[in-house]
Amino acid sequence: MASGTALIYDEEMTSHKLLWNDPICDIEVPERLSTSYEQLQFYHLVERCVHVPAREGTEEEILLVHSSEHLEVAKSTQKMGEEELKRVSGNYDAFFFHPNTYRCARLAVGATLQLVDSVMLGKVCNGMALVRPPGHHSQRNAANGFCLFNNVAIAAEYAKLKYGLQRILIVDWDVHHGQGTQYIFEEDPSVLYFSWHRYEHQEFWPSLKESDYDAVGLGKGKGFNINLPWNKVGMGNSDYLAAFFHVLLPVAFEFDPELVLVSSGYDSGIGDPEGQMNATPEVFAHLTHFLMQLANGKLCVILEGGYHLKSLSESVCMTVKTLLRDPIPQVTGEMAPCLSAIESIQNVRAAHKPYWKWLMYEDTSFLHNLSTKSHLPKTTNTNPSTDHEDKITNNSEAVKIERFLELHMRNILFPVPPIRTATSESKASSYLLPAPVCVVKEMDKNEVKSLASDFYADLVKEDKTLHSLGSMLAILDKILKKEVCNGIADSPTASVSVDVALRYSVHFGFQRVLCIFVGDMQIIPNTEDGKVLVINVCEKEQSGKIGSKYFISLNWKEDADRSDFFSAVLGFILPVAYSYQPNLIVIAVGPNRSIGISGISLLFGLLQGLAESRILAVIEDTDVNLMQSVAKALAGASVPHVGAYVPLTQEKVCKIKILKDQLQQEWKMLQCSVKDGI
Ligand code: Q9C
Ligand code: ZN
Structure with a gap:
C-alpha cells in the first residue's frame, strides 16, 4: 500500500500579480504562496514530504473542461501590455491578467495533475499542491473570482479519463461557492461536488440563486451537487464539524469515492477578510483527517483561496501535518453549532432526502413553514462607514488575529512521539x-x-x-x-x-x-x-x-x-x-x-x-x-474498501x-x- 505525502510548489506561480489598482483583486497576492511554503519549512514539514515537480498542463488537458475560445483568450494575454491586460481583465468578474498569468495558470493545472498522478500511481498516498491562480470559480468559457482555469475540475476529468474512475468526490471548503465547478459537473453523477459557502441569503458574492441548498444537480446528476449555504458570518469549528457529521460524511461514505479532491480554500478560516468566519487552523486538520478515511486514503488537496496570510499559512500547515499522519490537535472552542448553521444543515439534508439512503427517513414535514429561503429584511446600517475606514478597521483586526494565532498555535501544537x-x-x-x-x-x-x-x-x-x-x-x-x-x-x-x-x-x-x-x-x-x-x-x-x-x-x-x-x-x-x-x-x-x-x-x-x-x-x-x-x-x-452499500433499516435509524x-x-x-x- 502507498505511503507518503506529496508536496507540489513552484515559485514561478508567485509571478502572477496585479499590476494596477483594483480593490477587489488586491488580496490575491503572491505572498499567499510563498508565506505558506515558508511556514511549512518552519515546521519542518517540507522535508517530510515527497517533492513532486510541477509541470505545465497541456492544451489538451485544459480543453477537458474549457472552451478553445477561453484557452485562446488566455494564451493571447502573454504578449499584452498593461493597458490591454487591464481591458481583457475587465471582461470578467474579479480577475486580473499579468503577462505571466497564462504560464502560471498552466503550471497550476499541471501541478494539480502531477498530484493526481502521484496518488493514482501509488507513488504517494496523498498530497497537497500549492497553486496560483486558484480554480474553482473558473467556468468553461470564463475567468472569474481570481480563477483562470479550473484546476480541480480538470483534475477530476483527467482522473476519469486516464484512470477510468467512476466516482470522484470534490470537497470545496473554500468560503466562496465554486460555481464554476458546480456548472461543470451539474449533470455528471460520477463527480459528487460538495461546497459550503458564505451566502447570507444571496447577499454575498457571487450572489447566485444556484448557490442555495436546493441546487442539487441536474438530470442524471441530481443528488450529486451539494450546496451548504452559510447565512451568517462567524461560523466556527463546531459549525464546520457539524456540516461534516450530518451532511458531507454520511453522503460521502454512501457515495464511496475512488478519489477525493479538495478545493482547499482557507478563506473559510479565522481572520480572512473575505470570509469573516471564525474557524481556527486546527479544524482543517480534522476535516483533512475525516477525508483521509475515504477512497482508501487517496486524497489530493489543491489550494484555492485564503487571504489572511497567517491564518492561511497555519491552516496549510495543519492540513499537511495531518496528511503526514501526525496526531491531531484538539479542536478548540465551544462544541455547539449555531442555530443558523443547524438551519442550513437541516435544509440541505431535506433537499437531498430523495437521493441518498442515509436521509431516507429524514423528517421533512417542517419544510412548508421554513422561511429561510426568502430574503431576510436587511438590517440598515445607521452609521455607514466609508470604505477607507473599513480598510483601517480590518487591518487592525487582521493584526489582532495574527497575534492571536501566534499564541494559539503555540498552545495547541504538541511534540509528537516518534513511535506511534x-x-x-x-x-x-x-x-x-x-x-x-x-x-x-x-x-x-x-x-x-x-x-x-x-x-x-x-x-x-x-x-x-x-x-x-x-x-x-x-x-x-x-x-x-x-x-x-x-x-x-x-x-x-x-x-x-x-x-x-x-x-x-x-x-x-x-x-x-x-x-x-x-x-x-x-x-x-x-x-x-x-x-x-x-x-x-x-x-x-x-x-x-x-x-x-x-x-x-x-x-x-x-x-x-x-x-x-x-x-x-x-x-x-x-x-x-x-x-x-x-x-x-x-x-x-x-x-x-x-x-x-x-x-x-x-x-x-x-x-x-x-x-x-x-x-x-x-x-x-x-x-x-x-x-x-x-x-x-x-x-x-x-x-x-468496504464493498457494496447495504440499505439501512428504519428501525436502527429511528x-x-x-x-x-x-x-x-x-x-x-x-x-x-x-x-x-x-
Ligand atoms: N464585489 C477565491 O477565493 N470578490 N476567489 C468579488 C465583488 C471576489 C474569491 C467581490 C472573490 C473571489 C478563489
Ligand atoms: Zn474563496
Missing part, C-alpha cells in the same frame, strides 16, 4: 504492525499489585488477570506519559482491564475519558462518574446506569449491518465524542459483535482526531484479522433519532434540525 503505537511483547509480531511499534514489557506482578491495589484490591489476586493487567498498564503508562500516541492490549478479561484502565487514567489526572464498548462484555459499573463517558454499542441492557448522562447505550442487536453501524458512528458516536472533548479514549472490543471489522477500523480511524490521538484499544476477541485491522488503524492506515432527540441538549454536536428541542 505500543503493544505487548507477546503480540507484537503476530499483528504484523505496519509502522514502527513500541514493544512494551509487561509490568511485573508486584508492580501491578502496588499500582492497582490502590483502587482495585479485590481483583489483583487472580494470576491470569494480573498478567493481562500487567501488559495493559505498561501500555497505558506509555500513552499517559506521551511516549506513544496509542496502544493495543489484548486481554482475556477485557472488562476488568478496561475498568482498571479508566481508574488509572482518572487517578493520573485525566478529567474526561471516553470509553466505548463494542461486543459482548460485562461492563463493570465505574465509580469515576463525571470523568468517564461510556458509550455501549452492545445489545445488553446495563442495569443501574440508566439515566446517567455519562452512560449511553445504543442497544445494538445482532442484525445490524455495516451501514447501520456507519450511521451510528457518523451520526451519533462522533458528534457525542466531539461534544465531550475527551483527553483519552479507551475502546474495548469483545466477542459476538454485531459490527464487522471494517466498521471497527472506521471507528478507530475517525476517533483519532480526538484526545490528541490518545487511544487505548483493549481487545478480548483474539481473531487475528481483527487485531491486525485495529493495529493498522492505530498506525494511521486508511480504511480498506433508534438513533430517538437517542439524538433525547441527548442533543447535553451533547450539542448531535443537533442537525431545529424542529424540536432547540
Whole structure:
C-alpha cells in the first residue's frame, strides 16, 4: 500500500500579480504562496514530504473542461501590455491578467495533475499542491473570482479519463461557492461536488440563486451537487464539524469515492477578510483527517483561496501535518453549532432526502413553514462607514488575529512521539504492525499489585488477570506519559482491564475519558462518574446506569449491518465524542459483535482526531484479522474498501433519532434540525 505525502510548489506561480489598482483583486497576492511554503519549512514539514515537480498542463488537458475560445483568450494575454491586460481583465468578474498569468495558470493545472498522478500511481498516498491562480470559480468559457482555469475540475476529468474512475468526490471548503465547478459537473453523477459557502441569503458574492441548498444537480446528476449555504458570518469549528457529521460524511461514505479532491480554500478560516468566519487552523486538520478515511486514503488537496496570510499559512500547515499522519490537535472552542448553521444543515439534508439512503427517513414535514429561503429584511446600517475606514478597521483586526494565532498555535501544537503505537511483547509480531511499534514489557506482578491495589484490591489476586493487567498498564503508562500516541492490549478479561484502565487514567489526572464498548462484555459499573463517558454499542441492557448522562447505550442487536453501524458512528458516536472533548479514549472490543471489522477500523480511524490521538484499544476477541485491522488503524492506515452499500433499516435509524432527540441538549454536536428541542 502507498505511503507518503506529496508536496507540489513552484515559485514561478508567485509571478502572477496585479499590476494596477483594483480593490477587489488586491488580496490575491503572491505572498499567499510563498508565506505558506515558508511556514511549512518552519515546521519542518517540507522535508517530510515527497517533492513532486510541477509541470505545465497541456492544451489538451485544459480543453477537458474549457472552451478553445477561453484557452485562446488566455494564451493571447502573454504578449499584452498593461493597458490591454487591464481591458481583457475587465471582461470578467474579479480577475486580473499579468503577462505571466497564462504560464502560471498552466503550471497550476499541471501541478494539480502531477498530484493526481502521484496518488493514482501509488507513488504517494496523498498530497497537497500549492497553486496560483486558484480554480474553482473558473467556468468553461470564463475567468472569474481570481480563477483562470479550473484546476480541480480538470483534475477530476483527467482522473476519469486516464484512470477510468467512476466516482470522484470534490470537497470545496473554500468560503466562496465554486460555481464554476458546480456548472461543470451539474449533470455528471460520477463527480459528487460538495461546497459550503458564505451566502447570507444571496447577499454575498457571487450572489447566485444556484448557490442555495436546493441546487442539487441536474438530470442524471441530481443528488450529486451539494450546496451548504452559510447565512451568517462567524461560523466556527463546531459549525464546520457539524456540516461534516450530518451532511458531507454520511453522503460521502454512501457515495464511496475512488478519489477525493479538495478545493482547499482557507478563506473559510479565522481572520480572512473575505470570509469573516471564525474557524481556527486546527479544524482543517480534522476535516483533512475525516477525508483521509475515504477512497482508501487517496486524497489530493489543491489550494484555492485564503487571504489572511497567517491564518492561511497555519491552516496549510495543519492540513499537511495531518496528511503526514501526525496526531491531531484538539479542536478548540465551544462544541455547539449555531442555530443558523443547524438551519442550513437541516435544509440541505431535506433537499437531498430523495437521493441518498442515509436521509431516507429524514423528517421533512417542517419544510412548508421554513422561511429561510426568502430574503431576510436587511438590517440598515445607521452609521455607514466609508470604505477607507473599513480598510483601517480590518487591518487592525487582521493584526489582532495574527497575534492571536501566534499564541494559539503555540498552545495547541504538541511534540509528537516518534513511535506511534505500543503493544505487548507477546503480540507484537503476530499483528504484523505496519509502522514502527513500541514493544512494551509487561509490568511485573508486584508492580501491578502496588499500582492497582490502590483502587482495585479485590481483583489483583487472580494470576491470569494480573498478567493481562500487567501488559495493559505498561501500555497505558506509555500513552499517559506521551511516549506513544496509542496502544493495543489484548486481554482475556477485557472488562476488568478496561475498568482498571479508566481508574488509572482518572487517578493520573485525566478529567474526561471516553470509553466505548463494542461486543459482548460485562461492563463493570465505574465509580469515576463525571470523568468517564461510556458509550455501549452492545445489545445488553446495563442495569443501574440508566439515566446517567455519562452512560449511553445504543442497544445494538445482532442484525445490524455495516451501514447501520456507519450511521451510528457518523451520526451519533462522533458528534457525542466531539461534544465531550475527551483527553483519552479507551475502546474495548469483545466477542459476538454485531459490527464487522471494517466498521471497527472506521471507528478507530475517525476517533483519532480526538484526545490528541490518545487511544487505548483493549481487545478480548483474539481473531487475528481483527487485531491486525485495529493495529493498522492505530498506525494511521486508511480504511480498506468496504464493498457494496447495504440499505439501512428504519428501525436502527429511528433508534438513533430517538437517542439524538433525547441527548442533543447535553451533547450539542448531535443537533442537525431545529424542529424540536432547540
Ligand atoms: N464585489 C477565491 O477565493 N470578490 N476567489 C468579488 C465583488 C471576489 C474569491 C467581490 C472573490 C473571489 C478563489
Ligand atoms: Zn474563496
